[in-house]
Amino acid sequence: MEAVSAAQIIFIVVALLTVATTFLVVTVRNLIHAALWLVATLFGIAVIFVLLDAGFMATVQIVLYIGAIAILIVFAVMLTRRVMQDVGPQSNENWWLGTIVAAVFFAAISTLLWSIRWPALPGAVVGDTVLALGRSLVDPNQYVIPFEVASVMLIIALIGSITLALPGKQSE
Amino acid sequence: MSSEWIFVGIFLILAIIFAIIPLVLSRVVAPRKPHELKHQTYECGMETVGDTWIQFKAQYYIFSLVFVIFDVEIVFLFPWAVAYKQLPFFAVVEGVLFILILAGGLVYVWRKGALDWV
């Protein structure tokens, strides 16, 4: 079928571009550029979510990762430097070990993945997934505990990060 | 992939093309007479020495930190708001509890003085 192969072409193009930008994120010397490539990666992953019929996940990805976390990372990069360019090598002397570990990991996982017969795609998604998600998040038989615990966790993260990042009175 | 997202993709690409057209047009039409003085960074009077680096206030960072946490919580609330009409009363109360915990965090940062612009 024609429509089927169109989805596959889009997937291949987006996936390759995303992996390429991710490669730039982990290798580029200039950290601001790395952060901007990270944004491109995150956007590519949002497109992958769209391909998976998870529109809500795609928008959340853009609101949270690109709109919030990426901005935070760019701020942090700028706060922790004295010059515009990053000079000197950006990887430590064990970089070859990292390469080997990552390559072995990827090879092992992908041989494992391709040796399994995965289920084919079940039919189209029925109903509004956002609605179902909203109900399950406050349903006592489902995920109400993770939901409330997540809010407590975020408060703890807020308190911790503010305590750490707020300049102390004595350091002024 | 549902067809509604195809339109979004097409439309975003069109938006980018529309933003590039005036830039290309001006590149074609506008004169280009480069001069060393023109390409200097804007500065009040003297020429800039060194790179752009400023010790900006940590306050900017604090605000974006608070924003990240709030953003996550609000995104959690969107599915709840969509399901709101079909939820029983106690489920709504659970959502309200979630908001109140969030408000507790706001009170903490406020008390701590992290929201004061100094």
Add this chain to the structure above:
Amino acid sequence: MPELKIGDLLVSLYDILGWSLSLLGLHSSAVSVLQKIVSGFVLANFVMLTPIFTIWVERKVAGRFQDRLGPNRVGPFGLFQSFADIVKLVIKEDITPAGADKVVFNIGPVLAVMSVVGIWAVIPFASTMVGTDMNVGILYSVAVGAIGTLAIMMGGWASNNKYALLGAFRTVSQLVSYEVPMIIALLVPTMLAGSMRMNAIVAEQQVWFVVAAPLAMLIFLISSIAEVGRAPFDLLEAESEIVAGFHVEYTGMKFGVWMLAEFVHAFTISALAAVVFFGGWRGPLAEQYPLLGVVYFLIKTYIIYLFLLWIRVTLPRVRIDQMNNLNWKFLVPLSLAVLVVTALVDKAVPVGASLGVRSLVLFLANVALILVSISLLAGFSRKLQASENISVDSG
């Protein structure tokens, strides 16, 4: 051939286009993609060309507010002033500063335009006329808008200029701060409509949501003005403090593209407010004749736009500490209170109650909330005045 209905002209044209394309023997999926490209092209043209008119309106009205004439030389009533400005911007020399990061420098304004124009993909012009009516509509508009923040960051950093970077930090911290009350305010109509679908939100407004959620509407408008960065929240271009903000180094058409993004953004938030709080295309006979709905929608949008313009030319610029205090110490707590009160009160209303009663109860709850917050503010300002008096006496 699909019949041509005047009341639903554009949708009929869309169908006719699809029909004639399929006559050419194209596959149905190719036809639908071509249809989408054509309709997207029309929509993008509408959005991008609107500023030509709104800039003229803006200058003319601002002139009248300030007892001036406004543009009056080029064409009748100065109508062609915007075209003259465009010509000027296009033929101006474009300078990229020497130390700039050229690629990022050029991507910045393009991304900014994309982020504001992209919002229009979900805005319904009429019951049948909407770019795409997806189930995450409201959140999508927030998400696309968030990319604009990043564009400003890129523009400010790539300029390699102290003032630009400082301006970008200021802008970004303002934008992210005001995003919080804006999203919370959008949660209220989502809750009342039970959907994030833009058209479902409009369809639910037999009684406009501004009745049931006046406070959410106000919070949304205030924080949206801050998101656009217009007066009184135009600290990002406070000339006396940081020259001109993040776009100091932008010249010629690149500067023009930033301005374009700003004007489109101002128009976009008016449209969003019209859709979410003022019933969008709703009006007499709009259900039967969708074309009439487009007219209602545009009238509402322009009224809100003029209201924002009125605010812009009337109020002085706020100070940066006032700007932050207004957001974190007033708007955010207030919007959380609105959300909680709306959630609890709407559930407390008996199930059988009519929509009018429901809206009235919510309206009264909002009024009570307004009274409480005003009395709190009054107490706070009394305390502030008292402490200032003491310091004056002792000093």
Add this chain to the structure above:
Amino acid sequence: MVPLSWYLTFAAALFALGLYAVLARKNAVAILMGVEIMLNAVIVNLVAFWRYGNPSDIAGQAFAVIVFAVAAAEAAVGLALIISIYRRRETVMAEQIDLMKW
């Protein structure tokens, strides 16, 4: 349709690249970026399994949302730590932050 194994391979590639960043990068912020990529790869897996399992069972998406929250909390605390260390020691290079080694 796109087979499930494609998505999983894609996620594995992202995870491996993130792992490389964590192991080989010097700058603490870059290491954090690697962690974020790894978390995102996990979310891709969760959503893919949700889609190819039983889409009416929302568990995959609920888990993914929780992972989003964890990622945001991790970024907030991690970057605050890095800033705090930078303020004291004037460096963000992971190998120079070695007080605990002695």
